[in-house]
Amino acid sequence: MDSASFHFILFGLAAAVISNLSTSPKWRSTVLGVASALFIGFLVHDSHTVLPFCGFLVLGYLCLLLIERGWPRSLAWIFGAVILFYVWLKKYTFLPEASLLHFPYFILGLSYIFYRVLHLLIEAGDRAEKQHVAFGAYLLYTLNFTTFVSGPIQRYDEFAQDQFASEPLPLGPQVVGLQLERIVRGFFKVNVLGMLLNAVRADSLAQISAPLAATAKLSAALELVLVYPLFIYCNFSGYIDIVIALARLMRVRLPENFNRPFSTSSVLDFWNRWHMSLSNWFKAYVYNPLLVALMRRFTSVKLEPLLAVICFFVTFFLLGIWHGRTSEFIVFGVVNGVGVSVNKLWQIGLTRKMGRKGYKELAKNPVYRAFGRGLNFIWFGFALFWFWADWEQIHRIFGALSAAEWVGVWLTAWIAATAVLSVWEWARALLLSITYSGGPVLTSGWAHVVYGSALGLVSIVIVVLLSQPAPGIVYKAF
Amino acid sequence: MTQPVAADPASAKEAKVSAREWIKLCALSLLTIFLLAGSVELVARALFPAGNRTGAGEDCMILHDGTGNVRGIPNCVVWEKPLEGELAEYRFNSSGYRNDSDFAPKRPGTYRIVVLGTSMATGLRVPQEKTFSALLPLQLSKRTGRRVELYNLGLPWRSPDAIAQHMDEAIALKPDMILWAVTPKDVWNTSWKVPTFEAPGRNRNAGMWFRIKAAMAPKALMARVSFSVGQLRTVTMLRHFLYASPSLYVPSSLAGGDYNEDFLETKPSAKWQRQLSEFDRSAASIEEQSREAGIPFATVLIPDRTQVALIAMMGDRPDGLDPYKLDNDLRSIITSHGGAYIDILPDFRTIPNPQAGYMAVDGHPNVAGHAEIANFLTSKLAADVFQEPQAGLQQAHWAGH
Numbered sequence: 001m002d003s004a005s006f007h008f009i010l011f012g013l014a015a016a017v018i019s020n021l022s023t024s025p026k027w028r029s030t031v032l033g034v035a036s037a038l039f040i041g042f043l044v045h046d047s048h049t050v051l052p053f054c055g056f057l058v059l060g061y062l063c064l065l066l067i068e069r070g071w072p073r074s075l076a077w078i079f080g081a082v083i084l085f086y087v088w089l090k091k092y093t094f095l096p097e098a099s100l101l102h103f104p105y106f107i108l109g110l111s112y113i114f115y116r117v118l119h120l121l122i123e124a125g126d127r128a129e130k131q132h133v134a135f136g137a138y139l140l141y142t143l144n145f146t147t148f149v150s151g152p153i154q155r156y157d158e159f160a161q162d163q164f165a166s167e168p169l170p171l172g173p174q175v176v177g178l179q180l181e182r183i184v185r186g187f188f189k190v191n192v193l194g195m196l197l198n199a200v201r202a203d204s205l206a207q208i209s210a211p212l213a214a215t216a217k218l219s220a221a222l223e224l225v226l227v228y229p230l231f232i233y234c235n236f237s238g239y240i241d242i243v244i245a246l247a248r249l250m251r252v253r254l255p256e257n258f259n260r261p262f263s264t265s266s267v268l269d270f271w272n273r274w275h276m277s278l279s280n281w282f283k284a285y286v287y288n289p290l291l292v293a294l295m296r297r298f299t300s301v302k303l304e305p306l307l308a309v310i311c312f313f314v315t316f317f318l319l320g321i322w323h324g325r326t327s328e329f330i331v332f333g334v335v336n337g338v339g340v341s342v343n344k345l346w347q348i349g350l351t352r353k354m355g356r357k358g359y360k361e362l363a364k365n366p367v368y369r370a371f372g373r374g375l376n377f378i379w380f381g382f383a384l385f386w387f388w389a390d391w392e393q394i395h396r397i398f399g400a401l402s403a404a405e406w407v408g409v410w411l412t413a414w415i416a417a418t419a420v421l422s423v424w425e426w427a428r429a430l431l432l433s434i435t436y437s438g439g440p441v442l443t444s445g446w447a448h449v450v451y452g453s454a455l456g457l458v459s460i461v462i463v464v465l466l467s468q469p470a471p472g473i474v475y476k477a478f
Numbered sequence: 479m480t481q482p483v484a485a486d487p488a489s490a491k492e493a494k495v496s497a498r499e500w501i502k503l504c505a506l507s508l509l510t511i512f513l514l515a516g517s518v519e520l521v522a523r524a525l526f527p528a529g530n531r532t533g534a535g536e537d538c539m540i541l542h543d544g545t546g547n548v549r550g551i552p553n554c555v556v557w558e559k560p561l562e563g564e565l566a567e568y569r570f571n572s573s574g575y576r577n578d579s580d581f582a583p584k585r586p587g588t589y590r591i592v593v594l595g596t597s598m599a600t601g602l603r604v605p606q607e608k609t610f611s612a613l614l615p616l617q618l619s620k621r622t623g624r625r626v627e628l629y630n631l632g633l634p635w636r637s638p639d640a641i642a643q644h645m646d647e648a649i650a651l652k653p654d655m656i657l658w659a660v661t662p663k664d665v666w667n668t669s670w671k672v673p674t675f676e677a678p679g680r681n682r683n684a685g686m687w688f689r690i691k692a693a694m695a696p697k698a699l700m701a702r703v704s705f706s707v708g709q710l711r712t713v714t715m716l717r718h719f720l721y722a723s724p725s726l727y728v729p730s731s732l733a734g735g736d737y738n739e740d741f742l743e744t745k746p747s748a749k750w751q752r753q754l755s756e757f758d759r760s761a762a763s764i765e766e767q768s769r770e771a772g773i774p775f776a777t778v779l780i781p782d783r784t785q786v787a788l789i790a791m792m793g794d795r796p797d798g799l800d801p802y803k804l805d806n807d808l809r810s811i812i813t814s815h816g817g818a819y820i821d822i823l824p825d826f827r828t829i830p831n832p833q834a835g836y837m838a839v840d841g842h843p844n845v846a847g848h849a850e851i852a853n854f855l856t857s858k859l860a861a862d863v864f865q866e867p868q869a870g871l872q873q874a875h876w877a878g879h
Contacts, residue, residue, distance in 0.1 A: 173495045177503075195726070202725035206792040207830065216830040449503050453510040465716055468729040 001042045003472050004190035004239045009183060011039070012146065012242070016249035020171065023251075025164045032140055032163070032250065039145035049105045052089055056110065059085055060117035061138050067124040068132055075125050082121065086114045092325045109148040111322070111478045115281055116142050120156055122285055137164070146247040150239055150475040152257040152277035159252065168251040177445070179245035181452035186245065188455040189238025191470040192462045197231035198471045205393065208400045217400050218409060224397060225381045225413040228388060232474055233261065236275070239473045255280075262421055265363075265372030267343040267379055271316070275475075278319065287315040305348045312344050313337040323387060323478050328394070332386035339379050373425075374418030378410060388474075515712070522715035526561045534558045535568045535602050538576075539633065547643070548635045550574030560603040561714050562837040563844055567606055573647070575631050576600050578612075584627075584652055591615065591628045592648045594641050594764075595659035598780045598843060599632025608845045613852035614859075621856060622864040632659065638760035639669040645767040655863065656768050657820075658777045662785065662804055666738040668756040714839050721838035722831075724787035728796065731784040741804045742788065758811050765815040776818040779808050780843070780851060781826065783836040789826050790833055820862075822854035 001008050015035035019028050044050050063078045071078075089107060091100050120133060120141075133141075133156065141159050162169060200223055207220035237258040247254045261274040271279045291311045298307060320333025351359045362368055385394060401409065432440045441447055463470075495503075538554035554570040571577045584590050593599050593611050601609025611630040618626040631648055641658070648656055707713060721727040732739045740750035761777075768775035781789075781801070788801035795801070802823060809819040826832040835847025843851060 196720075196723075199723040199726045202791070202794055203723050206724070206790060206794050209792050210790070210830070211828055212830045445503075446506060449506050450510045453507040454514050457511050457514055461712075461716065462720070465713065466720060466726060466730050467733050468726075 001039060003470065003476075004187055004242050005469065009187065009242060009246075011035075012246035013249070015145070016246060019250045023168050025166060025168070028168065028251065029136070029140055029163060032144060033136070036140070036143045036145040036148065039148065040143065043108060044106050049103075052101060052105045053107060053110065056085055056089060056117075057113070057139070057142060060113075060120070060142070061135060064117075064120055064124055064133060064138070067121060075121075078121060079118070082114075082117060086110070090325055093327065108476060109150075112147065112149075112151045112153060113142045115151075115153045115278070116156070118285065119153070119281065123156065144247075144252075146243045146250070146252070147254060150236065150243075150473050151275075152240060152244070152255050153281050154254055154277070158255070162252040169248075169253065171249070171251055174445070176249065178448065179248050181448045182241050182245040184452050184456045184459065186238040186241030188459045189234040189241065190473070191238075192459050194231055194234040194238060195462075195466070195470045197227050197234060200227045201231060205397070209396050214401075214405070218405060221397070221401055221406070221409045222413055222416070224385075225378060225409060226416065228384050229262070229377060229381045232384065232388075233258070235471065235473060236475050239475075262377055263373065263425060264376060265369040266347075267339040267376050268312075268347070270376050270380065271340065282315050282319050286318060287311050290314060305344075309341045309344045309348070313341040316340045320383075326390070328386045328390060332383055335383040335386065339383065370418050370422045371414075373421045374414050374416075377417040377421060378413045381413070382410075518715075519710060519712045522711035526711055526714055526718070528559055528561060535566070535576075535600070536634070538568050538570050541635070547640045548633050550576065550633055558603070560837070560840060561711070562718060562840055563603050564605060566604055569606060575629070575633070576606065577630055578606065581629060581651055585625075588625045588627055589618075589655075590651065590653040591626065591655050591657050592651050592653040593628060593630045593632055593657050593659060594636075594648060595632040595780070596636055596661055596664060597632075597634035598661050599630065599659040600634055601630075601632075601848060602634055603837060603840055603842050604845055604848055608848055610843075610848045610852040610855065613849060614855055617852055617856040618859060618864070621860050624864065629653070637667060637669055638664055638757060638764065642760050642763040642767070645764055649767065649771040649773065653773055655774045655776060658764065658775070659780050660777055660808065661780050662738075662741050662782050665757045665804065665808070666741060666750075666753050668753065668760050717839045719838075722834065724790045724833055725794075727787050727833065727838070728784055728791065731787070732796075737784070739784075739799075741807075742785065742799045742801060744798050744800045744803065746803075754807055754811070758814075761811050761817075762815050765812070765817045769816055774818070775816075776820050777808065777812045778820040778822060778855065779805055781823055783833055783838070783841050785823075786826050786836065787833040789823070790831060792827075818862075820855065820858045822851065822858065825854045825857075826850075 001011065015031060019031040019035075021027070040050075060082060063082055066074065066078060088095065088100070089105075089110060120138070124131075124133075137160065140163065141154075141156055144154075144159070147154055204220040204223040204227065208217050208224065210216075240257045244254045244256070255277045257276050257278075259273040259276065261270055264270050264273055291307060294307045294311065295304065314337070316339070317333040317337035320336040321329050323329050323332060347359070350362065354362065385397065389397065398406070431442050434441050436444070533556045535556065535558055537556045538551050540549045540551060543549045550570045550573075552570060552572050552574045554568070554574075556568045557565060558568065559565045568576060569578060571580045573581050575581075591614070599611065601611060606612060609630075611628055611632070615626040615628040618624070629651055631644070636644070638660075721730070731737055732742075740747050740753070743750070746754075765775050785801045785804070788795045788799060805821060805823045809821065812819045829835075829850060832850070835843055835850050837844050
């Protein structure tokens with residue numbers, strides 16, 4: 001149930017059908033509440049293991065009540081308590097072992113709940129006009145089964161607007177058809193593409209460690225660099241496709257989490273298109289306040305761009321280390337932070353050298369964009385080594401080839417990524433240019449039916465033939 | 479419907495879909511499915527042709543000879559074009575074994591090896607001249623300078639029990655060595671019987687009404703559907719390509735209904751211990767007959783595809799599985815009765831994608847796989863039997879002598 005399986009989709013569709021028996025907000029909220037409770041019930045095997053999780057939810061709500069009742073001066077303490085409780089429950093490795101709970105307990109989805117709770121607390125503290133969030137609404141928002149496992153991280157006001165509306169979002173045949181096609185597409189991404197790409201990664205990892213000839217190892221290294229970004233995209237965006245479609249069938253619009261991230265030609269823009277709900281959260285609650293605070297402290301206009309670089313580094317470092325509890329994620333955070341801050345410095349440097357207009361012209365150049373796209377892709381692939389591998393595997397991978405061989409691998413990967421992504425962009429533009437009755441054929445209802453049917457058939461055949469579950473949703477572990 | 483569709487047309491007024499358009503959409507969906515399925519089947523038939531000359535190696539065998547044993551038909555020749563391999567000739571000699579020539583008295587100075595075993599020893603689905611049994615004497619002769627010949631007494635489904643019963647045929651050939659090519663299946667089916675090959679739901683002896691009833695029973699219906707789908711060339715093609723990956727193949731293989739994964743498990747089950755004991759009994763009988771005839775006896779494990787795929791997965795194989803466990807079990811059994819054990823399993827680690835040496839769907843070694851097995855055996859035998867000085871690195875594996 002915690003993956004993009006048939007069971008999960010059937011469960012979500014059943015909940016959507018029941019939810020649409022009435023458009024009354026009470027009925028829809030009851031159905032969502034029952035469905036979410038059942039969903040968590042399926043995932044929890046022993047009732048007492050859920051107690052720490054419940055403790056976090058209760059603490060979050062108590063803190064919210066405190067802020068709502070006018071304790072803004074305690075805000076720092078409240079945030080500190082919530083963050084500390086979260087870090088303690090997640091068993092971050094820097095905490096003393098003796099201080100941790102020594103029994104297995106349920107933490108699935110806790111990270112996403114953490115973001116939702118912090119968002120509620122910050123907004124409650126900032127808002128001049130106090131608005132009470134009832135406990136039922138709080139639970140519906142934090143435990144909504146469509147966003148429970150891996151997001152997307154929805155704002156409370158957007159959730160409440162759709163969920164508690166007396167006139168909910170319309171749900172006609174066209175919307176239903178589109179959502180069903182999106183579910184099929186998501187299922188295909190996770191269970192077919194994701195599964196195949198994960199197999200290539202696993203095979204390459206085995207091959208790079210085997211006593212084989214250098215050519216076999218070089219090819220395995222190249223696959224490791226190129227395949228994981230594609231896998232995680234299919235795995236995560238496929239799941240998000242499914243949950244967004246299920247939520248829409250329940251008349252709730254979830255925020256989009258991906259916007260063709262590998263089409264971008266810069267690391268900075270990449271994070272505007274990858275896990276967008278998380279990036280936006282960090283932008284709103286880390287980057288902006290930090291930049292404002294630094295600008296208040298250092299008032300020189302000349303320093304502003306450099307302050308932005310520092311804020312980018314801090315934000316993406318934090319975003320990186322959020323992903324895991326171990327030291328690998330510190331490196332992941334540093335690599336991400338370095339990526340965005342160097343990209344920002346590059347922008348600043350070129351703008352100073354070429355002028356704003358000159359830099360804009362360069363950024364539009366197709367060759368520059370193509371190589372930028374390839375570079376962004378392999379930088380992300382490089383960062384991801386500290387995301388999916390542990391130190392033992394990282395040593396095994398990087399120790400398998402000499403430094404010169406690795407340079408060759410990265411250069412080849414850059415060129416390959418540049419070429420493949422350019423061809424992809426060109427083919428997409430070409431297909432979209434084929435129009436009929438005033439619009440691209442590719443986005444017509446007929447086209448949705450054709451590729452929905454085709455992807456559905458392929459998915460069923462492959463899933464039945466392989467008779468094994470697809471890899472779990474990677475982001476559910478965070 | 480040809481108008482572009484917004485990602486969420488909630489805000490816009492949604493156009494009504496007429497009944498006629500609904501029918502058109504359903505028809506388009508069905509047409510897509512049929513066209514896609516049909517075109518993929520055509521591609522699969524082009525990539526995996528069955529060949530014009532129909533037949534299979536099994537056509538030269540009497541699969542049910544009344545005693546549960548398999549026998550080859552003397553002087554039978556048949557051609558087979560396996561879906562995953564090249565056209566293969568099966569030529570059975572006058573004794574009913576897959577050999578190019580009839581068995582004859584040994585010429586002086588010739589070193590004769592007799593190979594025993596099942597389908598992998600026979601070289602099922604592979605051209606005769608490319609089986610390891612055909613390659614091994616050529617490579618050994620070239621490498622050692624001695625005249626080496628090999629008689630292949632392998633037959634599919636010839637269980638260890640049946641081999642023990644037919645040892646007199648091997649001994650009568652007066653070999654210098656008997657080489658038993660054991661597969662994991664031989665160990666878990668020490669006294670197996672030849673299966674029947676009939677589509678599920680068919681029973682020619684039953685009356686028409688009962689045949690219809692049996693065919694319509696839900697279980698039989700599912701089995702028939704599953705059987706019919708399995709016959710599609712698309713399925714063969716997809717399996718062939720998907721199973722190229724060890725990490726996709728191993729879980730699928732282990733989930734297969736007829737696959738006994740006990741032999742791969744680190745902690746042996748009681749059932750597996752019983753199967754090993756049964757195999758031990760048959761091996762003791764085979765080795766005793768060989769010893770009494772004064773013929774050196776050796777055994778080699780020809781791994782199956784799952785085992786080799788697990789080896790290819792290195793340290794990332796599923797928990798609780800050990801592809802080398804059967805190797806160790808067999809060594810103990812064979813050497814305890816005085817035979818020699820030739821260990822080629824670790825050699826599969828030294829080649830890239832060792833599972834590519836097997837037909838992904840059929841499971842038997844292909845031409846490349848037979849070549850690898852012949853290479854591994856040549857190295858071991860050259861070092862240990864012919865005492866070739868430069869190849870003496872594998873002495874440890876040639877235990878028991």
